[in-house]
Amino acid sequence: MKDALAALAAGLDDGADLLAQLEGPFARCVRQHPRRGQLSGWGSLTPLPWHAAGFSHGVEIDPGTRLDYHTGVAYPQDGASQIPVLALSPQPGEVVVDACAAPGSKSTQIGLALGDTGLLLCLDLSPQRRRVLVENLARQGVCCGVVCPVPIGRLAGMHPGCADAVLVDAPCSGHQSRSPKQTAREGRRQLRLLGDAAGLVRAGGRMVYSTCAPYREENEDVISAFLAAHPGWQLEPVQLPGTDVDLDGLGALRMWPQRQGTEPFFACRLRAPGDAPRASLAGDMPAAELDARIPEALHCWRRGTVRLLASPAVASCAIPSEARGIIFDRGEGGGNSELEPWAAQALIERGADAHTVSHAEACALWAGDDLQSPGPARGLVRTEHGAPLGQLEASGTRLRLPSRMRRSALV
Ligand SMILES: C[S@@+](CC[C@H](N)C(=O)[O-])C[C@H]1O[C@@H](n2cnc3c(N)ncnc32)[C@H](O)[C@@H]1O
Structure with a gap:
């Protein structure tokens, strides 16, 4: 049986380089959080031509050893993987569905673009991967996110036209060698997913389709079949500096290892026919709990022993969810409950008073060391680079981070 990769390479001038x-x-790449200060400790950074917040860095780094990763300043993400959200262009106040969201590289990117006024619905088939997604949203301080365990088609049946924009970052063959039969089967699955997701898009709304597979059967062919089956939908060409065009001149984007140095990637933006406002997802707003530290744009309310921090749109959203916003505290110790680390970071990022420690002191605190009190006996703390660290606990004249935040081997 002929290999699908060989067929693809045969049609490219630089096909041999692709195979190699x-x-x-x-290229090792990282995305910088827009509101959490400067990246530090990633060696020399080169901006990506297509994304101002994306950088390649030359050194092998285990992100788990970086304070920047734990404080959400940095999100390690392939340069090509940053493209779909640029094509989607989420705007503050919009409702966006990420239909294949886990582990959350693109959900976090969307959530940060929406800010605290939008609503991000994250779907994914895999419960295990959804748990990682929840962590990544919290680590990046995304308060506008809801993680929903409902299948795409079912949600579209319950709430047709509820989204301004939908991302379908589809399951695909990745870089695996495949037979034409396998890529054709994958393409049929992707087409079904895209068709289901289209039901969520409001009239006049947009949908981005992407994969990290190089195969035409999972990319150009899926889009051509979708357009043939959905009259009125149109492909809206997207141009980003430094990217390639698709194989059929449809107006989609391609990224190639032998050209951009990234993993292979395909992304395109589709526009739904007509023009109509999105269907409302609002339900009952839980009563807000007042807390002097919580910015007006956010909402805090209790569910059992857990308090949650989220944007008002998330708090009132009527769809079923496994997680929404960020856990603020767990209240297990009665009135004197401890602020959850990621909630503390979200508050610092949004302007709560915090005192500053040096990068070295921050790394020491993170590794579990005590620190001689640098200022107030207890409170929020950030690093000199602007990274939100968390809430300190006092013990005599020494300060430490709550045990949940300790990590070792930071550099
Ligand atoms: C390419 S990955 C998504 C990566 C993610 N967008 C990110 O940037 O981190 C594809 C995801 O689709 C999910 N998936 C597979 N079939 C699905 C379906 N029918 N509905 C929703 N998600 C599905 C998989 O569990 C997997 O997490």
Whole structure:
């Protein structure tokens, strides 16, 4: 049986280079949080031509050893994987569905673009991967996110036209060698997902389709079949500096290991026919709990022993959810409950008073060391680079981070 990769390479001028570089290594890239200060400790950073917040860095780094990763300042993400959300262009106040969201590289990127006024619905088939997604949303301080365990088609049946924009970052063959039969089967699955997701898009809304597979059967062919089956939908060309065009001149984007140095990628933006406002997802707003530290744009309310921090749109959203916003505290100790680390970071990021420690002191605190009191006996703390660290606990004249925040081997 002929290999689908060989067929693809035969149609490219630089097909031999594609075959040689398809397994990587790809350029190591990181995305910088827009409101959490400067990246630090990633070696020399080169901006990506297509994304102002994206950088490649030359050194092998385990993100788990970086304070920037734990404080959400940095999100390690392939350069090509940052493209779909740029094509989607989420705007503050919009409702966006990420239909295949886990582990959350693009959900976090969307959530940060929406800010505290939008609503981000994250769907994914895999419960295990949804748990990682919840953590990533919290680590990045995304308060406008709801993680929903409902299948795409069912949600579209319950709430047709509820979204201004939908991202379908589809399951795909990745960089695996595949037979034409396998890529055709994958393409049919992707087409079904895209069709289900289209039901969520309001009239005049947009949908981005993307994969990290190089195969035409999972990319150009899926889009052509979708357009043939959905009259009125149109492909809206997207141009981003430094990217390639698709194989059929449809107006989609392509990224290649042998050209951009990234993993292979395809992304395109589709526009739904007509023009109508989105269907409302609002339910009953839970009563807000007042707390001097919580910015007006956010909402805090109790569910059992857990308090949650979220945007008002998330708090009132009527769809079923496993997680929404960020856990503020657990209240297990009665009145004197401890602020959850990621909630503390979200508050610092949004302007809560915090005192500053040096990067070295921050790393020491994170590793579990005590610190001689640098200022107020207890409170929120950030690093000199602007990274929100968390809430300190006092013990005599020494300060430490709550045990949940301790990590070792930071550099
Ligand atoms: C390419 S990954 C998504 C990566 C993610 N967008 C990110 O940037 O971190 C594809 C995801 O689709 C999910 N998936 C597979 N079939 C699905 C379906 N029918 N509905 C929703 N999600 C599905 C998988 O569990 C997987 O997490």
